Amino acid sequence: MYLLKNGLPRLHTRYTPKHFVKNNIKISALLVVFLVWIVLSFTVAKTYLTVYGSPDEIRPSEKVPITIKTGMTLNQIVDLLHDRSLLQNRNDFIFAADFLDLETEIQAGQYLLTRSLSNYELLKQLRNAGTAAKFVTIPEGFTSRQIAGKLQKEIGLDSSEFMSCVHDAELINKYGLDAPSFEGFLFPDSYNFYPDMSCDEIIDQMVRRFYEIYDAFMQEQIYESDLSLNELVTLASIIQGEMQDATEAPLISAVYHNRLKRRMLLQADPTIQYIIKNGPRRLYNGDLEIDSPYNTYKYSGLPPGPVSNPGRLALEASLAPSDVPHLFMVAKGDGKHAFSTSLADHLRAKTRLDSLRRVVARNKNKPR
Numbered sequence: 001m002y003l004l005k006n007g008l009p010r011l012h013t014r015y016t017p018k019h020f021v022k023n024n025i026k027i028s029a030l031l032v033v034f035l036v037w038i039v040l041s042f043t044v045a046k047t048y049l050t051v052y053g054s055p056d057e058i059r060p061s062e063k064v065p066i067t068i069k070t071g072m073t074l075n076q077i078v079d080l081l082h083d084r085s086l087l088q089n090r091n092d093f094i095f096a097a098d099f100l101d102l103e104t105e106i107q108a109g110q111y112l113l114t115r116s117l118s119n120y121e122l123l124k125q126l127r128n129a130g131t132a133a134k135f136v137t138i139p140e141g142f143t144s145r146q147i148a149g150k151l152q153k154e155i156g157l158d159s160s161e162f163m164s165c166v167h168d169a170e171l172i173n174k175y176g177l178d179a180p181s182f183e184g185f186l187f188p189d190s191y192n193f194y195p196d197m198s199c200d201e202i203i204d205q206m207v208r209r210f211y212e213i214y215d216a217f218m219q220e221q222i223y224e225s226d227l228s229l230n231e232l233v234t235l236a237s238i239i240q241g242e243m244q245d246a247t248e249a250p251l252i253s254a255v256y257h258n259r260l261k262r263r264m265l266l267q268a269d270p271t272i273q274y275i276i277k278n279g280p281r282r283l284y285n286g287d288l289e290i291d292s293p294y295n296t297y298k299y300s301g302l303p304p305g306p307v308s309n310p311g312r313l314a315l316e317a318s319l320a321p322s323d324v325p326h327l328f329m330v331a332k333g334d335g336k337h338a339f340s341t342s343l344a345d346h347l348r349a350k351t352r353l354d355s356l357r358r359v360v361a362r363n364k365n366k367p368r
Contacts, residue, residue, distance in 0.1 A: 184306025
């Protein structure tokens with residue numbers, strides 16, 4: 001220690017380069033440890049979110065059916081999952097499969113998967129054999145009640161619950177339909193349905209299929225029509241009910257279009273079949289007196305909604321009737337109709353056909 005000029009003491013400490021080197025090494029070591037800690041923390045957090053984290057986006061939680069075939073590679077499976085909006089990021093899923101050592105553990109089969117699953121949850125489900133799907137064919141012209149019965153028989157779905165969904169106004173509004181029910185919009189086709197599917201999931205598949213057909217074949221034409229979508233599908237359901245020979249669809253459509261333009265009663269038998277309790281069956285005069293807005297023998301115009309679920313051909317015919325003046329038709333008994341323009345011609349055709357039916361009935365009942 002020595003004195004400064006002003007008499008104050010001053011401590012004298014000698015710092016050598018060695019001191020600075022030691023301090024720098026300590027600081028550098030601490031920085032390295034800190035940086036390594038940050039990198040490890042980030043890596044751990046990133047890995048955890050990639051493998052176990054929920055999807056970043058809020059995605060629909062409805063179940064999506066997929067089929068993983070025997071022999072599919074991981075990349076093929078990833079493409080399938082991504083195409084069905086079950087994955088947000090292909091690479092993240094592949095990383096998760098590698099991290100969990102499950103790349104070769106995915107099983108072939110039918111699956112019903114939710115879009116909101118994490119990669120871990122998705123892999124966990126795919127590791128188990130898929131639930132067996134049932135291939136269910138819904139025929140053209142089936143009513144929603146007939147569909148409910150078929151689904152109960154095929155996959156054990158509660159038919160009453162299904163019918164409640166068919167008339168669920170909130171569910172109908174979800175699809176933007178201005179209709180009293182889903183009747184007419186449950187497109188008849190073949191579907192893979194699962195025993196644990198809910199009625200709204202089944203309806204979702206069928207209505208989405210309807211819109212696929214509508215977008216492909218009807219969207220442009222409907223804007224040129226004077227009828228709403230519900231009215232056109234209603235007309236298509238009547239055509240479907242009358243049609244046995246596919247070639248007659250545009251002719252049947254012409255009859256009803258012409259009657260609508262003239263404000264005539266449609267007098268369409270499929271609308272009566274829809275309101276009787278034990279149909280379809282042979283109709284009697286008393287059936288034509290049932291008081292219902294669906295009775296086109298009593299009330300003019302189209303009924304409030306479709307009376308069945310029509311197929312593509314009937315839908316197309318409702319928009320493209322033949323350019324003919326026919327106003328009447330009567331079944332010939334061979335799957336075809338006799339078409340007429342005047343009531344007199346129609347009555348004559350009906351008389352001839354009634355006589356023919358009586359002859360056929362007599363010959364059928366003769367002893368051999």
